[in-house]
Amino acid sequence: MNHSITPPDTHIPYVQLLDPAGSACGPLPAWAEDGSALLAMYRMMVRARVFDAKAVNLQRTGKLGTYPSCLGHEATHVAVGAAMRAEDVLFPVYREIATQFWRGVTMKDVLLYWGGDERGTLYEHSPQDFPFCVPIGSQMPHAAGAALAFRIRAEPRCAVAYIGDGGTSQGAFYEALNLAGVRKLPLVTIIVNNGWAISAPVSAQTATRTLAQKGVAAGVPGLQVDGNDVIGVREVVTQALVRARSGGGPTLIEALTYRLADHTTSDDASRYRPAAEVQAAQLLEPLIRTRRFLETRGLWSEQAESELRRECSAQVEQAVRDYLATAHQDAGAMFDFLYAHLPAQLRSQRDDARRYAANH
Amino acid sequence: MPKVTMVEAINLAHLWEMAQDPAVVVLGEDVGVNGGVFRATVGLQQRFGSDRVQDAPLAEGLIAGVAIGMAAQGLRPVIEIQFMGFIYPALDQIANHMARLRNRTRGRLSCPVVLRVPHGGGIHAPEHHCESLEALLCHHPGLRVVCPSSPQRAYGLLLAAIRDPDPVMFLEPTRLYRYAKQDVSDDGQSLPLGQCFRLREGSDVTLLSWGAMTIETLKAAEQLAAEKIHCEVLDVASLSPIDFESILDSVVKTGRLVIVHEAARHCGVGAEIAATVTEHALYDLLAPIRRVTGYDTIMPLYRLEHDYIPGVERIMDTVRATLAD
Numbered sequence: 001m002n003h004s005i006t007p008p009d010t011h012i013p014y015v016q017l018l019d020p021a022g023s024a025c026g027p028l029p030a031w032a033e034d035g036s037a038l039l040a041m042y043r044m045m046v047r048a049r050v051f052d053a054k055a056v057n058l059q060r061t062g063k064l065g066t067y068p069s070c071l072g073h074e075a076t077h078v079a080v081g082a083a084m085r086a087e088d089v090l091f092p093v094y095r096e097i098a099t100q101f102w103r104g105v106t107m108k109d110v111l112l113y114w115g116g117d118e119r120g121t122l123y124e125h126s127p128q129d130f131p132f133c134v135p136i137g138s139q140m141p142h143a144a145g146a147a148l149a150f151r152i153r154a155e156p157r158c159a160v161a162y163i164g165d166g167g168t169s170q171g172a173f174y175e176a177l178n179l180a181g182v183r184k185l186p187l188v189t190i191i192v193n194n195g196w197a198i199s200a201p202v203s204a205q206t207a208t209r210t211l212a213q214k215g216v217a218a219g220v221p222g223l224q225v226d227g228n229d230v231i232g233v234r235e236v237v238t239q240a241l242v243r244a245r246s247g248g249g250p251t252l253i254e255a256l257t258y259r260l261a262d263h264t265t266s267d268d269a270s271r272y273r274p275a276a277e278v279q280a281a282q283l284l285e286p287l288i289r290t291r292r293f294l295e296t297r298g299l300w301s302e303q304a305e306s307e308l309r310r311e312c313s314a315q316v317e318q319a320v321r322d323y324l325a326t327a328h329q330d331a332g333a334m335f336d337f338l339y340a341h342l343p344a345q346l347r348s349q350r351d352d353a354r355r356y357a358a359n360h
Numbered sequence: 361m362p363k364v365t366m367v368e369a370i371n372l373a374h375l376w377e378m379a380q381d382p383a384v385v386v387l388g389e390d391v392g393v394n395g396g397v398f399r400a401t402v403g404l405q406q407r408f409g410s411d412r413v414q415d416a417p418l419a420e421g422l423i424a425g426v427a428i429g430m431a432a433q434g435l436r437p438v439i440e441i442q443f444m445g446f447i448y449p450a451l452d453q454i455a456n457h458m459a460r461l462r463n464r465t466r467g468r469l470s471c472p473v474v475l476r477v478p479h480g481g482g483i484h485a486p487e488h489h490c491e492s493l494e495a496l497l498c499h500h501p502g503l504r505v506v507c508p509s510s511p512q513r514a515y516g517l518l519l520a521a522i523r524d525p526d527p528v529m530f531l532e533p534t535r536l537y538r539y540a541k542q543d544v545s546d547d548g549q550s551l552p553l554g555q556c557f558r559l560r561e562g563s564d565v566t567l568l569s570w571g572a573m574t575i576e577t578l579k580a581a582e583q584l585a586a587e588k589i590h591c592e593v594l595d596v597a598s599l600s601p602i603d604f605e606s607i608l609d610s611v612v613k614t615g616r617l618v619i620v621h622e623a624a625r626h627c628g629v630g631a632e633i634a635a636t637v638t639e640h641a642l643y644d645l646l647a648p649i650r651r652v653t654g655y656d657t658i659m660p661l662y663r664l665e666h667d668y669i670p671g672v673e674r675i676m677d678t679v680r681a682t683l684a685d
Contacts, residue, residue, distance in 0.1 A: 089433075091429075118463070118464055118465070118466050119466055121464060121465045121466065121468065122465070122466055122468055123465075123468065127468060128432070128433070128469075130432070130469070131464060131465055131469075135452060135456045135457075138425065138452055138453060138456060138457060140425070141421065141422050141424070141425020141426045141428070141429065141453065142425055142426075142428050142429035142432070142457065143429060144422070144425070144426050144429060145425065145426035145427060145428055145429020145430040145431075145432075145433070145437075146429040146430070146432065146433050147429070148414075148426060148429070148430055149429065149430045149433035149434070149435050150433075151411070152385065152411045152412070152435070159429070171419075171421065171449075172421055172422070172425060172452075175417070175419040175421060175422035175425075176422060176425070176426075178417055178419075178422075179416070179417055179419075179422060179426065182417060334463075336466075336467075337462050337463045337465075337466050337467045338462070338463055338501050338502050339462070339502065339504075339525075339526045339601075340462070340470070340524075340525035340526055343554060343601030344554075344601070344604075344605065345601045345602060345604055346601070
């Protein structure tokens with residue numbers, strides 16, 4: 001029996017490369033010297049924000065179902081998308097649309113899903129990515145499973161899983177992380193700590209000082225990053241992916257951001273959250289600082305901003321038109337993908353569904 | 361043709377399919393070096409290596425969830441849940457994801473997972489080791505639920521389950537694991553899912569059963585033959601989707617139906633079968649449908665387990681009562 005005791009590595013680094021004023025906090029990674037890389041990320045952040053506002057409006061006017069706004073999370077979501085390779089696989093929660101946009105999921109896809117149509121998960125350009133995962137935390141074992149498949153087939157690919165601060169209270173979060181530690185899986189997990197799980201603040205979820213340190217118990221290194229710093233997040237995720245791809249094992253990244261909107265359009269955060277806290281968080285949000293940084297570098301202007309906003313609005317309006325023009329699925333569609341082949345016992349139910357659907 | 365027990369037949373099916381299809385992988389607690397607590401996976405890790413036969417950490421929800429991620433990546437995981445009472449932590453993954461992945465992605469991703477789990481009591485095992493929870497699983501569209509009752513059917517149905525493009529819950533009756541040896545042709549031939557097997561032909565009454573209860577049911581049929589009661593015995597085998605066509609054909613022929621299962625009666629699979637038969641064949645029935653089932657109690661500890669599991673006498677009495685109606 002070998003019960004040798006090694007002290008756990010409990011040090012949780014904190015990374016911030018771009019401060020809230022839009023100034024670099026020290027030397028930036030080489031890739032950040034490339035203006036086009038930074039511009040592409042900023043453009044996607046704006047695109048997500050414009051889309052997000054429209055989606056909330058669509059819900060308010062009865063044209064979309066319940067929708068979880070991503071307002072304030074854009075830096076983390078875009079940075080993760082930018083750090084991933086096409087052949088990696090994404091396991092989202094349900095708010096990370098900017099990552100999905102980066103990977104080719106369309107605005108229409110997202111609208112279809114929240115508009116009550118399963119075809120919104122077809123993801124033509126990222127066909128192995130998982131769809132949104134509503135039962136909190138349950139996506140984590142799927143990501144570990146994909147990572148295990150990559151290990152078994154010796155493929156240099158990574159699984160990237162998102163989870164929220166509340167999700168880290170789920171057993172599935174720890175179980176998956178634990179397996180990733182045991183098997184040194186190529187799994188990079190991003191905890192988007194936005195402060196709130198519906199009405200529960202992080203202080204009600206855990207007594208730990210950080211969420212990243214939850215990796216310690218699984219033997220998975222963890223770190224914190226300013227989740228509103230698009231350069232910092234991209235850099236730490238890139239490093240984690242490089243490490244995972246080369247057999248170095250999993251990483252747990254806690255991105256600190258803030259949920260500026262309600263949990264979903266069905267929520268009213270003013271019932272449980274002080275307005276002052278939200279106002280303070282507005283000052284730290286990611287778009288302002290990214291834009292300032294780009295302006296300082298001479299990469300951005302008021303005119304470029306207006307053009308981008310116009311372009312994004314046009315894209316969103318087109319997506320909304322396509323979404324609203326999409327014919328509903330036939331009522332029989334609820335049977336079509338239950339099994340590879342419809343069992344005989346369900347044929348008469350499908351006939352009923354079609355017959356009665358025609359009557360309303 | 362080797363004479364093997366059911367657990368050996370299950371092992372042979374793994375061996376065959378893992379040799380044929382490199383996508384087949386095994387994951388579970390103690391399935392590797394130890395070969396599984398019932399030895400169903402014995403020798404597999406030695407033969408196929410520790411990448412394809414992996415001991416999992418002790419977390420059933422994890423095992424089921426990891427299988428989903430592997431299956432969506434094109435592998436064909438065969439996972440083992442050690443005892444049926446331990447399946448509950450996995451139900452979240454089974455119900456919310458395994459059963460739904462194909463549907464919620466409109467066929468883009470699918471989940472060809474086989475979840476093997478010992479089923480039922482009768483082997484003097486501890487608490488939570490003896491449950492019969494097929495009804496829980498059958499209530500979830502998108503799953504197949506299968507329960508073999510002989511070494512050959514375990515072999516053929518497990519091969520079919522591994523080859524099936526959808527998730528299959530494969531319930532293995534614990535007291536049949538080593539109940540009897542049977543010649544099993546280890547030729548890679550699968551048996552059809554979604555079909556009943558007629559174990560005995562008869563004209564007076566149809567007895568439906570599955571898993572270990574087919575043994576008591578066949579014994580009852582045998583003894584009743586001496587009383588000139590000719591029982592037809594069907595092994596339902598696939599509990600979801602279920603072969604109602606064969607069941608109805610038999611009931612229409614005999615006019616009487618007795619359903620025998622080990623699981624509790626309330627909302628059991630027997631209730632679903634009885635309801636469907638009345639919907640389609642009420643006027644062909646000569647007597648009310650009867651059920652012989654486990655009681656609506658907690659599965660007792662082992663001193664009373666044989667008082668819980670329906671015995672031959674209970675089955676015979678019920679059949680006699682059905683004939684007397």
